[in-house]
Amino acid sequence: MSETNARIRYEDWEHYAKKRLSKGAFGYVQSGSNQEQTLVKNREAFNDLELVPRVLKDVSNRDLSIKLLNQSLAVPFLLAPVGFQRIVHPDAERASAKSAQKAKVPYIMSTVSSTSIEEVSEIMRDVPHYFQLYWPNDQDVCESFVKRAEKSGFDAIVVTVDTPYLGHREVDLSNGYSPINTGAGIENFLTDPVFQEKYNPNHDLSEAELIDEIKSILFKQDLTWSNIRWLKKITDLPIILKGVMHVDDAKLAVEEGIDGLIVSNHGGRQLDGTQSALKALQTIRQEIGDDIPILVDGGVRGAPDVLKALAIGADAVLIGRPYTYALVDGEAGVDQVLNNFTKDLDTSLAILGVNQVKKIDTSVITNSVNR
Helix, strand or coil: CCCCCCCCHHHHHHHHHHHHCCCHHHHHHHHCCCCHHHHHHHHHHHHCCEEECCCCCCCCCCCCCCCCCCEEEEECEECCCCHHHHHHHCCCCHHHHHHHHCCCCEEEEEECCCCCCCHHHHHCCCCCCCECCCCCCCCCHHHHHHHHHHHHCCCEEEECCCCCCCCHHHCCCCCCCCHHHCCCCCCCHCHHHHHHHHHCCCCCCCHHHHHHHHHHHHHCCCHHHHHHHHHHCCCCCCCCEEEECCHHHHHHHHCCCCCCCEEEEEHHHCCCCCCCHHHHHHHHHHCCCCCCCEEECCCHHHHHHHHHHHHCCCCCECCCCCHHHHHHHHHHHHHHHHHHHHHHHHHHHHHCCCEEEEHHHHHHHHCCCCC
């Protein structure tokens, strides 16, 4: 057994990453904002839910597939849009995408990637892949990103709506660490013709100067529904909003014709002291019914967590830190995590007494989320 294959548990990968990464890089991946109350709640919420297996059911053949946005997904989990992956491994998003493609796991690519939009789409080919948009404070650059994603074959645009500013991340501040200052996460800007024409017309800026230009437009503080309506006009791709936690925002999304939601508190990295994403999911699904596909992220560590999220109303689940820690070992590490997740899900589904993921509902859990 190789050293990579010997690591199965989430905690083992986390410990391994801590040993291998710089203090700043590990802190960036591992930590949350402020006192990390939300980070802790995300995990505790899954512990609150209890699965109740059925017995004497025919589970000799299992089906893990789901339908999402009129596409078939081989599994009900996706790789979350984790940015700045080069701080973890030099192959960065290239390695994650290759692994996702082999495992047929859908991949959501971050705006702040160290691999270009076009290269990731070429790697993913026919496996569903979405482009996560940090809406730049420059409409021309924003439109260019969206058009590039559409042209290169992405299947949806995921707009992150919970980040007008970065959260108060005390671990990063204590470490004096910002991943973008290492040169990670800037490839989509460097390869964008509109950005280059507007901010580096003579192609003479240093990397540090380019990073300053990127940081100056990275987030849009006055992003509103009018911008989302504009986005719907310029692309035919489905639009998913990531970072919705309030039921009223979910209702507005339905009214505005949004194609999907990701209930998320950014993995506990934005506003501290919020409810868990799982609790928000439960509330939102109960209020809006089946009017819109809902995904969730935050605190997922294994297949039973996926089953719990599906049981209370998620159509699919995102995983972030588990594959990011494994990326320390490059493509092979991500392979290991995705293979284990899939095998664990198949086994857990059978033991739960269900033969199709799409059949999971509230009958397999006993209680509500209270965090």
